[in-house]
Structure formats: structure tokens, C-alpha cells
Amino acid sequence: xSDALDVGRGVSALWVRAAVGxxxxxxxxxxxxxxxxxxxxxxxxxxAVLCVLLPASPVALLLIVLAAVAVxxxxxxxxxxxxxxxIPLTHxxxxxxxxxxxxxRGARVHGSALVAxxxxxxxxxxxxxxxxxxxxxxxxxxTPPAVELVALxxxxxxxxxxxxxxRSRR
Amino acid sequence: xxxxxxxxxxxxxxGGVGLVTAGVVLHRVDLVLVGAPLLIGTVVALVVPVGRVPxxxxxxxxxxxxxxxxxxxxxxxxxxxxxxxxxVRLPGPDAPGPGPVHLLPRxxxxxxxxxxxxxxxxxDLRPDHLAAGRDALLIxxxxxxxxxxxxxxxxxxxxxxxxxxxxxxxxxxxxxxxxxxxxxxxxxxxxxxxxxxVRRIDWRVTLRAGAATGLPxxxxxxxxxxxxxxxxxxxxxxxxxxxxxxxxxxxxxPEGVRPGGSLDTAVRAIVGLAAxxxxxxxxxxxxxxxxxxxxxxxxxxxxxxxxxxxxxxACARSAGWAPRPVLRAVPAGAVVVVLxxxxxxxxxxxxxxxxxxxxxxxxxDVLPKDLRPDPETEWGDVVRRVVLTEHRARRAxxxxxxxxxxxxxxxxxxxxxxxx
Numbered sequence: 001x002s003d004a005l006d007v008g009r010g011v012s013a014l015w016v017r018a019a020v021g022x023x024x025x026x027x028x029x030x031x032x033x034x035x036x037x038x039x040x041x042x043x044x045x046x047x048a049v050l051c052v053l054l055p056a057s058p059v060a061l062l063l064i065v066l067a068a069v070a071v072x073x074x075x076x077x078x079x080x081x082x083x084x085x086x087i088p089l090t091h092x093x094x095x096x097x098x099x100x101x102x103x104x105r106g107a108r109v110h111g112s113a114l115v116a117x118x119x120x121x122x123x124x125x126x127x128x129x130x131x132x133x134x135x136x137x138x139x140x141x142x143t144p145p146a147v148e149l150v151a152l153x154x155x156x157x158x159x160x161x162x163x164x165x166x167r168s169r170r
Numbered sequence: 171x172x173x174x175x176x177x178x179x180x181x182x183x184x185g186g187v188g189l190v191t192a193g194v195v196l197h198r199v200d201l202v203l204v205g206a207p208l209l210i211g212t213v214v215a216l217v218v219p220v221g222r223v224p225x226x227x228x229x230x231x232x233x234x235x236x237x238x239x240x241x242x243x244x245x246x247x248x249x250x251x252x253x254x255x256x257x258v259r260l261p262g263p264d265a266p267g268p269g270p271v272h273l274l275p276r277x278x279x280x281x282x283x284x285x286x287x288x289x290x291x292x293x294d295l296r297p298d299h300l301a302a303g304r305d306a307l308l309i310x311x312x313x314x315x316x317x318x319x320x321x322x323x324x325x326x327x328x329x330x331x332x333x334x335x336x337x338x339x340x341x342x343x344x345x346x347x348x349x350x351x352x353x354x355x356x357x358x359x360x361x362x363x364x365x366x367x368v369r370r371i372d373w374r375v376t377l378r379a380g381a382a383t384g385l386p387x388x389x390x391x392x393x394x395x396x397x398x399x400x401x402x403x404x405x406x407x408x409x410x411x412x413x414x415x416x417x418x419x420x421x422x423x424p425e426g427v428r429p430g431g432s433l434d435t436a437v438r439a440i441v442g443l444a445a446x447x448x449x450x451x452x453x454x455x456x457x458x459x460x461x462x463x464x465x466x467x468x469x470x471x472x473x474x475x476x477x478x479x480x481x482x483x484a485c486a487r488s489a490g491w492a493p494r495p496v497l498r499a500v501p502a503g504a505v506v507v508v509l510x511x512x513x514x515x516x517x518x519x520x521x522x523x524x525x526x527x528x529x530x531x532x533x534x535d536v537l538p539k540d541l542r543p544d545p546e547t548e549w550g551d552v553v554r555r556v557v558l559t560e561h562r563a564r565r566a567x568x569x570x571x572x573x574x575x576x577x578x579x580x581x582x583x584x585x586x587x588x589x590x
Contacts, residue, residue: 116304159187
């Protein structure tokens with residue numbers, strides 16, 4: 001059986017938890033640098049700790065939404081450095097929490113298992129980067145109602161696509 | 171068990187769609203940009219269907235193996251192209267038992283290695299598994315795999331056997347018997363008697379005797395030889411206690427046999443002695459002092475050695491405290507080697523009682539040599555000294571009753587030899 005994948009030692013799954021912690025901590029630091037402090041900052045810090053302890057919970061989603069809203073409300077400009085840093089950080093938190101959630105205590109992780117998701121994440125970040133570049137060239141000001149309608153329909157279509165794809169597995 | 175969504179799917183779908191929609195409605199491009207990777211990632215991950223529920227099947231491994239050995243393990247996985255991760259519990263090179271869960275990329279075959287460092291019975295393979303789709307948005311499992319139980323036999327490293335008192339009824343063997351026979355060792359030179367074989371006549375002695383008396387041919391003399399016979403060796407295991415060097419662990423019952431403990435040492439010594447004497451053609455029996463029903467009558471041959479190794483694993487499985495050790499059904503003329511840590515008076519009484527009935531007994535002391543006191547109590551060193559003092563007193567009592575006590579196998583063999 002020459003094509004068999006050799007199961008060696010791998011690395012501890014704690015490294016995945018560390019990645020969750022690093023992404024969550026990065027989001028908190030990003031909020032602090034964006035002058036988001038007080039109750040929101042402390043709430044984000046608590047959620048970051050809970051993300052590491054409970055990766056299979058909605059805590060990560062709460063942190064992502066909290067950070068996005070806080071940066072959107074607090075940032076003076078639409079394309080602030082805090083926002084540009086938040087995009088990959090939230091994506092990293094989403095991915096690392098997803099993987100950490102399926103691993104029991106004491107598990108071992110093999111690097112080759114992470115190649116495909118990392119490659120896909122890089123491609124998505126490149127695509128979002130292109131969207132950011134395009135968005136910076138778009139004129140600011142009131143959006144035509146037709147474009148808004150198209151955008152809302154696109155969002156609805158994406159939501160529908162997710163539901164249909166998720167159901168198609170059965 | 172079918173596929174189901176995870177928190178990551180909920181996060182990607184609800185978070186992604188929610189942030190993008192909120193950004194569009196509120197005219198906040200920053201919300202759209204934060205939600206976009208989640209939404210795009212979720213759609214991209216769900217594009218490839220995960221297909222049917224994956225199955226994981228471990229290859230066959232022998233039911234009985236030798237300690238110190240290893241074997242390769244092939245694991246077969248049947249999973250669709252949408253499966254990205256397989257988390258499967260597999261034995262690792264430095265993980266005893268079924269091992270940790272390994273997060274692996276999807277593949278049709280995995281190769282792992284099973285190692286058996288400690289003897290005994292147990293589960294060393296249980297391929298619990300969980301399959302996950304892209305980004306772990308969908309999972310199937312976890313599924314508890316079938317247990318692979320194995321009997322790991324103590325390894326047989328033959329000890330060079332020493333001389334044993336032969337059985338009276340033995341006809342053939344390698345040990346010198348006290349009675350005359352057809353062996354090679356000279357017993358006596360004596361005058362010819364009726365019934366002596368002519369080829370036994372020693373002509374040189376006969377002529378010398380004739381010259382001394384002046385007769386042409388004096389009294390015929392024959393060279394008498396010892397008979398050679400096999401011997402019975404009974405190995406008695408004290409399975410009632412299993413102690414290691416750490417006194418603090420004595421009150422904690424280990425899961426299985428304590429590596430390097432008294433039971434482990436005794437079993438390895440028994441296998442070594444049995445292998446050495448069985449190879450030489452002697453008869454070897456086994457007695458479990460704590461559970462006499464688990465003993466084996468003396469037997470010969472390679473199959474008997476295998477039987478003894480299996481029985482030792484059975485003895486270790488049911489090992490535990492028994493108030494009265496029992497040493498009975500010892501064949502007449504057999505040498506008994508008792509392997510015990512000498513931690514109670516009952517074993518001393520048992521051995522002395524058997525010695526009084528005429529059995530040739532040697533005690534092999536398997537108490538770990540460097541006992542370490544419990545560091546968590548100030549009485550730790552006092553306890554160690556009390557244990558060692560009582561232990562010395564028991565050894566002295568055995569010696570006073572003519573029962574030799576040895577600390578290692580080779581010394582025990584020498585003591586056996588002196589008892590001829």
C-alpha cells in the first residue's frame with residue numbers, strides 16, 4: 001500500500017487553540033488601537049478568552065459581530081487600518097474555531113490536514129482584498145435605489161444559496 | 171450517523187449574511203467587508219457536496235503478540251471528495267493504548283504502527299472517528315470504533331539453566347541422578363556383579379587388580395555410571411501484591427501490571443526460567459499462590475512454554491490481594507522457586523510449611539531494591555524503614571528454616587544447584 005498516508009506524531013491540538021487565542025487577541029488589540037475602550041473593550045476581552053475555552057459555541061460569532069460593529073461605529077473613515085486588520089483576523093478566528101471545535105483534548109494535528117483550508121482562506125482574502133480596492137475607487141455619496149435593491153437581492157441570494165447548499169447534503 | 175452542521179456553519183452563514191445585509195441596509199461598507207470572508211468561505215465550502223457518510227476500517231492485527239514487538243496497521247477510509255478532515259483515534263509511537271485522535275487530511279489509506287512495550291491484556295486499538303467537510307462546517311460522527319483487544323505475552327528470554335535435583339521417577343534428562351544408570355558421569359569402580367554388562371568391565375583396573383593379587387586374571391571390575399534424569403521445576407508466583415519502588419503508590423491500585431514492579435519482575439523471571447529449563451528438557455509447572463486454580467501442572471516442550479506465558483497473563487489479570495497463599499500439588503522431588511516480594515508473614519509461613527514437608531524451595535525476592543519514601547508525609551522515611559526491617563526479618567526467618575533466599579535469577583540458580 002504505497003499511497004498510504006503515514007500517521008506520525010503530529011503536533012498538539014493546543015496549537016490550534018493557540019491560533020484561536022492569537023486571532024481573538026489580535027481582534028482585541030485591534031479594537032484597543034481603534035480607541036474602542038470601556039465596556040465594549042472589556043466585553044471583547046472576555047469573549048476572546050471564552051473563544052479559546054469554548055471554540056464550539058457562538059462566542060466567536062459574538063466577538064466577530066461586536067468587533068465589526070464597534071469598528072464601524074467608532075472608525076472615522078470607511079477604510080481605516082483597524083477595519084483592514086479586522087478582516088483577516090475575523091476570518092482566522094472563524095476558521096481556527098471551527099477546527100478546534102472538532103478536536104478532543106489530547107488530539108494531534110497533522111500539518112498536511114491544514115494545507116487545503118489555508119490555501120482556500122488565502123484565496124478568499126485575496127478576493128476580499130480586490131473588493132476593498134474596488135470599493136475605494138467607488139464614489140462616495142448616496143447610493144442609487146436600484147443598486148441598493150440589487151445589493152439586497154444579492155445578499156438574499158447568497159443566504160438562499162447557503163441554505164440550499166447546506167440542505168443538498170441530505 | 172449522518173451529516174450535521176456545526177457552530178462554524180452557523181457562524182459563517184448567519185454572521186456572514188447578517189453582517190453583509192446589515193452593511194447594505196445601513197450603508198456601512200465596513201460591515202460588508204468583515205462579513206464577506208465568512209459568507210464567501212461558507213458558500214465555497216458548501217459547493218462541494220460531502221457525499222455519503224464516511225466509513226473507517228482498521229486492518230487485522232494478530233490477537234496474541236509478544237511484548238517488545240510491533241506491527242504495521244493499515245486503516246482504510248471510504249469518504250467522498252467533500253470530506254476535508256478525518257479525525258481518527260490511532261495508536262501513536264509513544265502513546266500507550268488506543269492513542270490520541272489524529273486530525274488528518276482525507277486519504278483512502280492511512281498507515282500507523284502498533285507497539286507493545288508492556289505485557290498483559292488490554293485494548294490497544296479503537297478507531298473512533300469523525301469526518302468533517304470543508305472548514306469543518308459539516309461533520310459526521312463522532313463514531314466509536316470497534317475495540318481491538320490483544321493479549322501481549324511476556325517475552326521469553328531464556329535464562330541459562332543450572333543443575334536441578336532430578337526426579338526419582340525420571341528416566342531421561344540432563345541432570346545427574348543419585349542412582350546408577352547409563353549416564354556419562356562416573357559413579358564408582360567396583361567388582362563385577364551378576365547382571366552387570368560385559369562392556370562395562372574396566373580391563374585396566376581388572377588387570378591391575380590381578381597383578382596386585384598375583385592371579386592371571388583377577389576379579390573383574392566394572393565402571394559404574396550415574397543415571398541421568400529430568401527434573402521438575404515448579405515456579406510459584408505471588409500475585410497477591412504488585413508493588414513498585416515508590417512507597418506512595420503502594421495504596422493506589424494500578425490499571426494492569428505496574429511496569430518494573432514486583433509482579434512484572436516476577437513474571438519476567440518466571441518466563442526466563444521456564445524457557446531455560448524447558449529448552450533443556452525439564453518439566454516446568456506454575457503455581458499462583460493467590461489463586462491456586464490458575465496453576466499449571468508440570469509439562470515439557472515449546473507448547474508448554476506458550477501455555478505458561480498465556481497463564482501468566484491470566485494470573486496478572488486476576489491478580490489481587492488474597493489473605494492466605496496456597497502452595498500445594500507440588501510433585502515429589504520437584505524444586506520450587508517462589509517469587510515474592512515478602513511483604514507479609516503469611517507467605518513466610520506458607521514457604522516454611524512447604525519446606526517442612528520436604529519440598530526443595532528457593533525464594534526469589536522481587537521487592538524493588540531502591541524503595542523511595544512518600545515525600546508528601548513526614549512519616550515517609552519511617553514507613554520505609556519499618557517495611558525494610560520487616561522484610562529483612564522475613565528473609566532471616568526463611569534462612570533460619572533452611573530456605574535460601576536470592577535477589578536475582580542467577581543467584582537463585584546457584585542456590586538451586588547447592589541443594590542437590
